[in-house]
Amino acid sequence: MTAELSVDGLDAAYGASQVLFGVKFEVEPGETLALMGRNGAGKSTTFKAIAGLLPPRAGRVALRGQDLAGAKPYRIARAGIGFVPEDRQVFPEHTVEENLEIAQKPGPGGGNWNVERAFEVFPLLVPLRKRMAGRLSGGEQQMLTIARSLMGNPAVLLLDEPSEGLAPLIVAQIGELIRKLREMGTTIVLAEQNSRFCLGVATQVAVIDKGTIVWRGSVEQFRADPSIQARYLQV
């Protein structure tokens, strides 16, 4: 089977400071991969390199076998990699509904996303339909950013720390949502420090440490080996 997303030998740097060293992982169709690692391990940089925001110095980023490494961000997005960055970008002066409409585009994913479908899958956004996106809470903005990204019908969705800075109840709602997207067959890569959250929603785990993937396996294998958490994830 061809992986939906395959990353191999990815190197990336900020100026003279190299941060990623040969990052390698694959995601099969319909899987949710949690990319876990401590603060500063290289999770966001991996996403930026995949999405073309920080062009990689070396390596391959293949979507369904097509190498996109080094392409411009809009090309990578159009090819089917949807990226939800940490800072939750919405158009604050537009309503929730308009934010979704603006983002609607054809794409290679099989979700057939449109505004009505987004409201079906994200029912918490329904009462906020006419509200300006700039007036939403952090959790509501997070949901809207995820919904917006899906409107481009991506083949793979990259979610950078979706639980960050949110209250436990909201984190649980975001978790529910990610599980629902997974059940619908969406292929997801989720960067997280919060291991409890990721293990509740992911099927696969990759652990990154100092810019290198140091462990790769299923959630069950991860749970069965507490030494991985102790070595790479606890502060």
Ligand SMILES: Nc1ncnc2c1ncn2[C@@H]1O[C@H](COP(=O)(O)OP(=O)(O)OP(=O)(O)O)[C@@H](O)[C@H]1O
């Ligand atoms: N714009 C930048 N310029 C220079 N160095 C950076 C920049 N952004 C990140 N770094 C450095 O790159 C390394 C990896 O950072 P990255 O943000 O990818 O980590 P992370 O695993 O996503 O952690 P976090 O949870 O803090 O976002 C860190 O040492 C960080 O200081």
